[in-house]
Amino acid sequence: MITRRRRPIHATMLAGGLVAGLVTPWTAAVAGAGVGAADGRPLPRVASATLCGDQYVLALADPEQIVALSPHATKPWLSLLADQAATYPRLRPSAEGYLHAGVDMVITNAWTDHATAALLERFGVTVARIPLEDDIDRIAALTRDIGRALGHPARGDALADTLLARIAAARAAAPGRDRVALYLRPGGGTAAEGAYVATLMDAVGLRNQATEAGLSGWSSWSLEQVIADPPDLLVTSFFDSPHAGMGQAFGDHPAFTTRAATIDRIEVPGAAWVCGGWILAEAVEALTEGLEALNAREAHP
Template structure:
């Protein structure tokens, strides 16, 4: 393959040989690689892959060596494909490419078109487009089967430091797919922002999803706001944000279904009052 052709056509679309030594250095590429690759194709996953609080495939990932995203440790694995995110360490990416190692960076996916595109690209990169197509068909069928509450319920997802997740975040997408209107919306809040608790109280949400699974990240002082007494007077739910909320991938539909079911219960309780 000539260099000119390599530049002209996206690498993921190339009819290249099936990669047999794949390294993933990102949690979300871990998840799709584990779901779509042949077991023998993967030689290493990111160190987050075995964290139950962050990875839905943590048990499966225990069968693989882990990496911390450093160029030195990845290069000695002699990969023929490295999977990364567009936010992955640029120094690592630069060094791997300098060494002649093929690196593919997949952008984060939050919206349904982005999620679908990432699945399709991952299937092409790994040489399994039919598996990706089946995954998409299953995804669409599961999504269509979810029973949502009627319109009108309002919710917010609040994290450390009182950060509220806007409609263009994965959290916001999960809310929307589950049938909730996002309290955190409006000018400048597409990706969210710090939400004063006083404003949250004044918004009278039907549901406030507080905190999230920390995995191996531990705790921080910023999380103390999530224990503020004012939240006790709001319809809060803790423990909903598990590993399924981490990546734009099929596993997120489990979170959507659970949230939609909760919405229907809230709806029924409002009717009976």
């Protein structure tokens, strides 16, 4: 198994000297929420209701802007920036909790907490909804928009530019070499065309076994399929979770571990692609470096 963990990007280290990209409108709420240190207006006090929101808030906001993070923000197998999250309060998402904390903005998922979001907006709180997205250009545009909404457009541009540059480099190098690969989580989950994990697998030059089997988006794969028709490469994530072996389809199942021992495998930290945000820059880097190490090993067995 090739496991790769790297220090995550820190936006403030990347903010200078980068070329600004084209900003695509996100939502009317966020487009109208842009404030910043440059214009002298106060920066918004922000809370995150989700893991994806945590990654954006921690990377882009000033510490004094951060009112609260999600309940899972400090779990290292889920949050890329878990260490940074440890110093901030964590709230269970609720309109009452956020209003009591005096937030100006809440970042959440576009597909959850609709009632909470609507109530917050009634009380004048800006709600920034992050969509489930697999298109890299749109993810980059979203990242710029969030940076602008938090009052730090240069930081948003930095993360977006890094994401685009790493994807472009992966496509140019194509270290996957047309291997048939299967993405797996301990519960048997996989990703086919239409899921951002599959987008990154395509970017590095891998053939996606789940896509070729006719699946789309987030789907599932059986233990029997792995044993009967193993891929050239397993791309796995979340097997380091403390819950990975508890009643799961794969986890520590002896049939899987025996078969997997005969297949090349790259473990991408699950926290690097727990959502379709700027953190995918870390995921594609981990995947690229894992493939490069595998190529080097094959060249010099």
